[in-house]
Amino acid sequence: xxxxxxxxxxxxxxxxxxxxxxxxxxxxxxxxxxxxxxxxxxxxxxxxxxxxxxxxxxxxxxxxxxxxxxxxxxxxxxxxxxxxxxxxxxxxxxxxxxxxxxxxxxxxxxxxxxxxxxxxxxxxxxxxxxxxxxxxxxxxxxxxxxxxxxxxxxxxxxxxxxxxxxxxxxxxxxxxxxxxxxxxxxxxxxxxxxxxxxxxxxxxxxxxxxxxxxxxxxxxxxxxxxxxxxxxxxxxxxxxxxxxxxxxxxxxxxxxxxxxxxxxxxxxxxxxxxxxxxxxxxxxxxxxxxxxxxxxxxxxxxxxxxxxxxxxxxxxxxxxxxxxxxxxxxxxxxxxxxxxxxxxxxxxxxxxxxxxxxxxxxxxxxxxxxxxxxxxxx
Amino acid sequence: xxxxxxxxxxxxxxxxxxxxxxxxxxxxxxxxxxxxxxxxxxxxxxxxxxxxxxxxxxxxxxxxxxxxxxxxxxxxxxxxxxxxxxxxxxxx
Ligand code: SF4
Ligand code: SF4
Numbered sequence: 001x002x003x004x005x006x007x008x009x010x011x012x013x014x015x016x017x018x019x020x021x022x023x024x025x026x027x028x029x030x031x032x033x034x035x036x037x038x039x040x041x042x043x044x045x046x047x048x049x050x051x052x053x054x055x056x057x058x059x060x061x062x063x064x065x066x067x068x069x070x071x072x073x074x075x076x077x078x079x080x081x082x083x084x085x086x087x088x089x090x091x092x093x094x095x096x097x098x099x100x101x102x103x104x105x106x107x108x109x110x111x112x113x114x115x116x117x118x119x120x121x122x123x124x125x126x127x128x129x130x131x132x133x134x135x136x137x138x139x140x141x142x143x144x145x146x147x148x149x150x151x152x153x154x155x156x157x158x159x160x161x162x163x164x165x166x167x168x169x170x171x172x173x174x175x176x177x178x179x180x181x182x183x184x185x186x187x188x189x190x191x192x193x194x195x196x197x198x199x200x201x202x203x204x205x206x207x208x209x210x211x212x213x214x215x216x217x218x219x220x221x222x223x224x225x226x227x228x229x230x231x232x233x234x235x236x237x238x239x240x241x242x243x244x245x246x247x248x249x250x251x252x253x254x255x256x257x258x259x260x261x262x263x264x265x266x267x268x269x270x271x272x273x274x275x276x277x278x279x280x281x282x283x284x285x286x287x288x289x290x291x292x293x294x295x296x297x298x299x300x301x302x303x304x305x306x307x308x309x310x311x312x313x314x315x316x317x318x319x320x321x322x323x324x325x326x327x328x329x330x331x332x333x334x335x336x337x338x339x340x341x342x343x344x345x346x347x348x349x350x351x352x353x354x355x356x357x358x359x360x361x362x363x364x365x366x367x368x369x370x371x372x373x374x375x376x377x378x
Numbered sequence: 379x380x381x382x383x384x385x386x387x388x389x390x391x392x393x394x395x396x397x398x399x400x401x402x403x404x405x406x407x408x409x410x411x412x413x414x415x416x417x418x419x420x421x422x423x424x425x426x427x428x429x430x431x432x433x434x435x436x437x438x439x440x441x442x443x444x445x446x447x448x449x450x451x452x453x454x455x456x457x458x459x460x461x462x463x464x465x466x467x468x469x470x
Contacts, residue, residue, distance in 0.1 A: 006403040008415060055403025057415055085397060085410035110395055110412040148395030148412055176395065177412060223466070 004292065006055025007248040007282055010084075011062060012044065014072070015252050018064040019093045021128030021360040022116065024154055024189035024196055026260045027064065032366035038252045041071040043274065045078045047250055050278035052082045056248070062089035064252070067099065073106040080107025087112060089152075092138035093131050100141040111142045112150040112179075118165035122158065128360050139173045150177040155206065156196040158353075163209040171219045178222060180210065182229035186261040186316060188361045191369075195356055197348035200232060231341050235306070236313025236329035243291035243315060248282060256281045258288055261316045265325045291315050291326070298326055300334045382456070386436040388470045390429050390459050396467045398426050409467055416467075425458055429468075435459060 015038055016031045028034075039047070048059065059079050066072055067090055079086045088103065089112045100111075115135055116126035123132040142149045151170045153159070159166075163180065170178040182203075185193045198206075210226050213219070230237050240247045240259050249257045254273040257263055263270060268290055271281045282288055290296065294307055301312040312318075313329020321330045321340045330337035359365055392398060397410045407423035409416040418426060424445075428438045439452050462468035 055401070057401055057403070057408065057410060058413060060413075083399060085412075085415075087413055109397065109410075112412070146394065150412055 009247045010051040010056040011060040011249040014066045015064040023358045025361040026187040030370040059084040067094040076106040092135040097141045114152045117159040118169045151175040152179040156183045179225040181227040194351035195353045234333040236331040238310045239314035242311040244288040391431040
């Protein structure tokens, strides 16, 4: 087999600690089970150095909430020295104006601040904390320190009707980019899918609002990324541009993954950076080779003319919905399992949050769920 | 001043948040920006190596023509900067 391409994107999940409780968080539902032991500064620096040698150019620093790490500036400074373009992905909570400035000094290139909604009330309810005002403060500090700023709004049934307001808020805060990312159903979002999924009507309206904003050139300087939800599509997303193709994630405890939620896939042992070099993991490990290329595919993907376009979709989605990680992503209308996605859409349409309350992401719920799911259930 | 002369006197500069660097793994120069990367062609990289925020387009053309004396580069360089400005990573 030829050498794999370079992992252009390295995502370092520095910690699972987070003061927020977003019910769509992509962290594993059983995060509380992990011992809480995080890689230390030197271990992270070794990961960064080896990642860079492999050809990683973009570094995402996320979590949980990465600002919780007291050594964030040290990590950023090292990443900068190594030549990474460094992106901090933060909720803004736990951040202070001083730290924004010290991160700038350390060489951080860009900050993405997530908001839960454009109104304080809804934002604070979804985040599970009074965080809106502080986020606004921090977004201003980010701009005042000369950073390019992405504002990220994860959208779902509860906030998608705010798209106009969201774009206005982003304009007022002078965002360079705004990301409207429809919730993808992994981690906590999968658990809350029935009450997060927007209706088709809501999506159509949201899209129209985005187009109006663009057409009327209300703020041409601000780029809008509008990520549509794949459940309503008839082709899957080219997940991670293919397994082990461009993207590598290292979790707080050092487990290396080809995507956010791969750890739940059964029968795959994901290597840890404490035991193996990044190069070995990327090039030689069974886990990263598992779904590389096209040989692992089953029908209908195997003989499909579109397989180089979408790589058969998402392995985690295939597993979560069909129980078979090598199946065609059931979003695809060529999949014999498409009815599962349609049934999920239908079920969500008749489920209210009164009937099925939102489960918020916090350590308490994580422990309860972990107990309920039992050991070995991931 | 006619429009071409006006264009030539402008001083292009990388926009805030964009970085130009050599990437050994790509064997190319690239532009890095929030969550993305653009791999540059050899000729684009030659232009960008001269774009330092002090040189005017005219000076960049002159420097390139010194290096590649047989080429007629003015229009290509103007088009390159117009395209990059359109894409948002160069301010002119
Ligand atoms: S999605 Fe919300 S809860 Fe999860 S890490 Fe981000 S801010 Fe914290
Ligand atoms: S059958 Fe597989 S490869 Fe073909 S379009 Fe569907 S998901 Fe993509």
